[in-house]
Amino acid sequence: xxxxxxxxxxxxxxxxxxxxxxxxxxxxxxxxxxxxxxxxxxxxxxxxxxxxxxxxxxxxxxxxxxxxxxxxxxxxxxxxxxxxxxxxxxxxxxxxxxxxxxxxxxxxxxx
Amino acid sequence: xxxxxxxxxxxxxxxxxxxxxxxxxxxxxxxxxxxxxxxxxxxxxxxxxxxxxxxxxxxxxxxxxxxxxxxxxxxxxxxxxxxxxxxxxxxxxxxxxxxxxxxxxxxxxxxxxxxxx
Numbered sequence: 001x002x003x004x005x006x007x008x009x010x011x012x013x014x015x016x017x018x019x020x021x022x023x024x025x026x027x028x029x030x031x032x033x034x035x036x037x038x039x040x041x042x043x044x045x046x047x048x049x050x051x052x053x054x055x056x057x058x059x060x061x062x063x064x065x066x067x068x069x070x071x072x073x074x075x076x077x078x079x080x081x082x083x084x085x086x087x088x089x090x091x092x093x094x095x096x097x098x099x100x101x102x103x104x105x106x107x108x109x110x111x
Numbered sequence: 112x113x114x115x116x117x118x119x120x121x122x123x124x125x126x127x128x129x130x131x132x133x134x135x136x137x138x139x140x141x142x143x144x145x146x147x148x149x150x151x152x153x154x155x156x157x158x159x160x161x162x163x164x165x166x167x168x169x170x171x172x173x174x175x176x177x178x179x180x181x182x183x184x185x186x187x188x189x190x191x192x193x194x195x196x197x198x199x200x201x202x203x204x205x206x207x208x209x210x211x212x213x214x215x216x217x218x219x220x221x222x223x224x225x226x227x228x
Contacts, residue, residue: 036217043115043203043219044154087153098169099217101146101154 004088009106012082018075020105022088025069032091033064034099035073037084044087044101047073078109113138113206115220123226124194131190132223134204139184144205145177148222154203160187194227201225 005023012018024033034049048055048062050071055062061074075082087104114137124130134143145157157177158168166179180188191198204220 041222043205043221044217045219046216049216098144098156098159100156103153 004090004102006086006088006102006105008103009108011108011110012075012078014080014109014111015077018078018082018107018109020073020075020086020088020107021070022073023070024088024090027068027090033062033068033071034089034091035060035062036087036089036099036101037082038087038104039081039084047086078107080109080111083107083109113140113218115204115206115218117202117204117220117223119223120221121224121226123228125228126195128194129190129192130194130225131188132202132204134187134189134220136185136206140206141184142207143181143187144207144217145179145187145189146203146205146219148201148203150199157189157202160189191225194225196227199225199227 003026032049032051035047036044037047038044047059048057050062050064052064054064062071064071073086085104085106087101089099091099116135118133122130143160146154147157148154156169157172158166158179160166160179160181162181162184168174176192178190189202201222201224203222205217207217
């Protein structure tokens with residue numbers, strides 16, 4: 001699975017959009033981009049995933065560049081409860097067995 | 112979605128002892144995974160637990176240290192054997208049910224926080 005690079009930490013003001021970047025320059029054509037988050041003392045939670053097209057759900061939006069070498073997770077209106085570690089993961093396909101978690105980005109939403 | 116219950120949620124153990132962690136899922140799932148999260152670190156996959164066959168261990172993890180049982184499609188146990196302080200971690204059970212194969216989504220339990228003295 002391709003390696004990802006994320007900033008170790010970010011701050012965001014409450015109510016503003018949080019834009020979390022992820023670089024995956026070695027991604028291959030059949031690898032999906034997944035985002036999970038881990039709120040303190042809880043298990044990781046699935047947020048969103050995509051292959052080529054931008055995706056949106058009730059939690060967030062995922063913007064993938066045309067060359068697929070990077071992506072951005074957008075939390076449109078961050079709240080204090082969005083403070084967490086956010087993991088960007090790429091993996092071969094939907095049926096692969098292993099998610100490789102990197103160090104992620106620690107997002108702090110500030111009042 | 113799947114609801115995953117882990118027991119114990121936390122424990123303090125003595126060096127040299129063993130502890131078994133239980134993972135119960137509210138629906139039948141094909142694949143279950145056990146992860147370890149050491150203090151301040153990210154998650155590392157220990158093994159994949161498959162019903163009806165032996166668990167598949169990742170590099171650096173062995174069955175003698177982390178024996179796993181998977182008696183049915185809703186339950187699994189992970190034992191941390193002969194514990195040392197280096198085993199102090201959060202151990203997380205994760206599942207991907209057949210319904211989620213299309214999205215690849217994983218569901219996680221709340222974890223079991225072990226402290227070894």
